[in-house]
Amino acid sequence: MDEMAVRKAMDTLRLGWLSRNSDYCRDCAGVGIVTSRENQAPLGSGLNWAETSVEPCEECVGGGKCPTCGNPLLTDPAGQPIEGFKGDGRISCIVGHVSIDGWAFAGCPPTYEELY
Numbered sequence: 001m002d003e004m005a006v007r008k009a010m011d012t013l014r015l016g017w018l019s020r021n022s023d024y025c026r027d028c029a030g031v032g033i034v035t036s037r038e039n040q041a042p043l044g045s046g047l048n049w050a051e052t053s054v055e056p057c058e059e060c061v062g063g064g065k066c067p068t069c070g071n072p073l074l075t076d077p078a079g080q081p082i083e084g085f086k087g088d089g090r091i092s093c094i095v096g097h098v099s100i101d102g103w104a105f106a107g108c109p110p111t112y113e114e115l116y
């Protein structure tokens with residue numbers, strides 16, 4: 001596929017996802033986790049010792065809400081199973097969105113620019 005075709009396919013995928021999930025969490029783009037990079041080198045050492053930390057998004061899963069649709073999750077913020085949760089190490093919401101593993105959901109498909 002040429003670049004235009006790839007862009008078009010990605011746009012279609014993204015717009016379809018956005019139209020189905022208009023209440024997705026803007027803070028994490030519907031993924032449920034936020035990634036931050038911090039310099040963990042000892043203070044004053046002058047080293048660049050970047051550490052990537054991944055944490056559940058405060059706005060959605062942190063408040064027990066689905067990153068994809070904003071409905072309640074079947075797992076509480078401490079990861080404790082609640083009624084209806086299948087307990088296979090993933091979390092899901094009341095309408096059936098399920099995380100890939102742990103806190104991470106598939107989220108909004110990236111734009112061409114975000115990927116390349």
Ligand SMILES: [Zn+2]
Nearest residue numbers: 025028057060
């Ligand atoms: Zn979020």
Ligand SMILES: [Zn+2]
Nearest residue numbers: 066069093097
């Ligand atoms: Zn959901």
